[in-house]
Amino acid sequence: MVSKCVYLSGIAALTKENLELLGITLIINATYEWPDVHTKMCINIRVPVANSEGDDISVYFDDVSYIINENMRNGGNTVVHSVFGKSRSTTLVLAYLVKYERIALKNAFISVKNIRETARPNVGFWDQLIKYEIKIRGVASVKMLTKKVDGFDIRYPDLYPDTYEALSAEREAQIRDNIKPKSN
Template sequence: MNLEMFNQIASITDHLYLSSAAAVNPDRIRTIGITHIINVTMEIRNLNMPTVQSIQLHVEDAPHARLSVYFDRAADKIHQVHKRGGRTLVHCVAGVSRSASLCIAYLMKYHRLNLAEAYYHVKKRRYVIRPNAGFWQQLIDFEQKLFGRASVKMIQSSIGWIPDVYKEESRNMVWFPSRRY
């Protein structure tokens, strides 16, 4: 895996950006013209810049975490910022699961992409994204609420339950249960 990707700020749309926390620094934020940041971490403090509004959503990167309670709130905020001519950066620790899920939810709600289309759109711009199985189930439920149907389904695999969009890349993976000593 190319570790440089974790320092990338990926442009999802002309006003929505996705990154890891490591990529967030004042110079880059100014250069891109970010006006708002959504920080989806438990442990990383908001960037303190007078010209940037930040909100923090305290969500664990765990399948049991309730990220879906923020889907509408985050999507609405991104949309409002865009309508006022601003730009939003969404980040979590790695820019892989929590923040990617919120970007996908936004694309579903405001760009009317189905879940599969939204996932592939974000993945094309930041190929390291991989929302966890719990977030996938929440995204499937959100798609069901928005459109009355689901374009992605959870399937059983050799590594446990995964969304069907992971089927090919997970084909040769093997699950090793963790051992406690």
């Protein structure tokens, strides 16, 4: 559980038993590729977005946050999911926490990360979350850092520097692998 009545997951956790056990009344499907899970007790909302740095997930922040909040006010529990529960669903939950729980983005992420270790919005979603926090709170609690590697800019949030330094190292390796000359 991320908040009073909000859960974050990947698709593997969306079993009928789990949904019933948690009293889920609203499922937010943050994918374009995965079908909705239909149950008698749940309303399904789809957020058709790809896990791509260029996709604009921010157009859904206000509506999804409002729907989660209304569901909670009506006594319901919400699960927000993407395929793995790492980027898209985490991003939407963070937007909700910033807007309705009035938590700084940095603290919201730390809280979510402590509950769901795999939580990791992509860089483009971080940019959108930071802009959203400025819109809602008037200040950014997270900033993006840039590191130059082999002529490429690697960007990552200033949160958990060790974690993101490791992610940066992974990205550096991917870049190197993609630009290495192929041997015959």
